[in-house]
Amino acid sequence: MEKLQNLLNEVIKKTDALKTAQALYSRQLAPKFNTFDYINTDELGLSRILADLLNPKGSHGQQESFLRLFIEHCLPNLNQAANWQSFIDHIKKTNVLVEETTWKSGTSRRMDIYLECKADGTSYGICIENKPYASDQFKQLQDYANELTNRNLSRWHLIYLNEYTDTPSEHSINSKELQALTAKNQFSALKFSDLIDWLKACQVECQNNSVTEFLAQLIKFIQKHFMGIEDMNMDKTVLEVMQQSDENIEASIQIANNLNELKKQLIQKLIQDLKAEFSKNYDKGSYQLDISNLGDGKNYEQVNLISPSFNNGYICFEFQSANFDRPCLGFKFNTRAEVNSFINAENMKTALENNLSNKKIWKSPLWPAGYYFSPQDWRSSSKAWLMIRDGEMASKIMKEMDAMFQILNGNGCFNG
Template identity: 25%
Template sequence: MNDYISFFREIQARSKFEMEYEKRHSNKLASKFNAMKFLNWNENKVSEILAFFLNPNEDHGQGDIYLKLFKEELGLYFPYDTPEKVQVILEDSTFENRRVDIVLRNQDQSSVLGIENKIYPWTKDQENQVEDYLKYLQYISNNHYQLLYLTPKSKELTEYSGGKEIEKLTETGKLYLINYEEHIIPLLKEFIKNTENERVRCFLVDFESQLIENYMGKENLDLSSLNHFITETEENIETAFKVSNTLNSIKQEMKNLVNQQMYQVVDELTEELKMRIIYNEQFHHFEIPVFKNFFIKFNYEEGGVIYGLVKTPQYMDSHYDKIYLNDLRNYLGVKFRTSHWWPLFFLQYHNIEHDAAFWIDVKNGTFKEFMKNFIITVLQSPNELKQDL
């Protein structure tokens, strides 16, 4: 136990030093600035960025260096006579009016590469989606075709999308499963090293940093001294892996603590408001007796934690269309989004698999108080704003 205590104390000391150094020199380092924050970050935008750099004829001015690295690092077959004859197409339409995110064709279409891009692990494929893409690529190619299925490492391709021949297709190379963590992020490091223009290099650095933050956590952006400490001894490496292997069980314990805290919220509100409120831990929603059509709810979605108002199943059946509660949204002062299920929802915590903020707020009771205050605020809103709830 003493070894673990010493290990964590050293980690904390080094982390504190790095944070203080960054704070003291923030005017020169600006380590938190990232141009990607200004973009509408979605699958289309990420595909657009990838296609831009893979196209030798785009305005990055680096010719086919990125395409060459893409081929070499991933071991792809895509011959071409001259870069000028390479064609890169975004959202190439198939026979079934589906769209392959990125398609690369050489001069005579003897070789075709397709890329299906999924930036979120929870995004669902359509039925036979990947299977149809492969058929389309086979049709337009005179000789060789290949589909790269690009996803976060945790996302799996199923027969629902890829058909029953997934294993055979991967063995023959027609279907190549790649991910951001093991393939694209290391590839971007090569892009950066081989870029001659400083402005283009800076853009690629920001793109790489955003992907690292999304898929590996903010802590991975600048931990060189901690990495050095961990790899100093065999004991440190072993301890680091033991700690890492406990994270999943820790997260489950923390989710159990969230449920305990939500029951405490119910007890406290019942006492304070003299109102019987029910918490459903399976669906993480609060049943409010004066609300007939909606629950107050939080949920683990979009890679983080969202909260807001959700329709009851009965109300959803009769009111499938989106319901906009603009007056209540304005009153609450939060930039809530709207879906078919949720008339109001907001992503309060991002990337909880790699970011500690949510788990810390659970531990110190901040999230509990946040949900309690949200419930109170909704309940105490003017009657005309909640009469349809």
């Protein structure tokens, strides 16, 4: 126990010193500034950014160098494949499209990023399905695979870009079909964190200072929003302390082994706080609180408000990732059929946009309207967990869920 306490004391001492230094030199360092706080970083926005970087004719002016580095760092199986060498040799001929329609298969989907190239009588196609936030749509990856097949390309490849799952769901493509594509070198799964090495390589090769700084800002954005790294300097300082001695390494591992259990215990406290908050301050006649699917740390665990007068869907607070991370809040249906048959589904997004101007409202196949709950990072930041410990989180969750219910109900969104 003494070893653990000594480690914690040393980490606190070092990080406090770093915070003091950052405060003293904040005007020079601007540690919290990031260009991407002022840029549209929804799915389409990120697709446009990545597409322009991959485009040999992109505004970055570095010709095909970024695309070549992407193939080398992110798609080594293609880079080393004999039947893709003509593409590598003629990579500067590549055209890059955003939101390319699946015209050949007639499914009316849009491929987020599509790369096409013809060289030496051989046609190549690469589809990048960009999934930074939303879940997979029904048969989405299967439809893209069919589209690439139907285009009669000599070689094609499908990329699934998502930070939180290694493969798309069965909802999107059958596992046997996915295995077959992988075996034929037609599928790769990439994480946003996998892009870091590529972007750093681009920085090294880039010959323009403005573009180099943009790449640095994009790296910081990915580290913060997809990897939970708020401050690389802080991480470096903590790691140095952890490695100072055998005792510190041993204590660090003991702390890591107990971290998930600590989170589960705090979630149990949150559950009790939510029950108490609901019982004390909210109208049981309007809706009921359901916390039956929360506590294990699995993907998509939820807190729900279920109205007895509307059984097609429910107000939902849901963790999008395992181990209680990336919560969102919105209205959720059980099936796509319920969404498609409900006449007021589209009005829900409009109602929230009009009444929650400080939130970025989005929609997905099962969610006609929702937003990402703040604090968003529950994986590596202590903020959310301290709020639970201090009894503040249950009140915040219930207040925002009730506000959403009142807005939707008041705008007649539950009618029909």
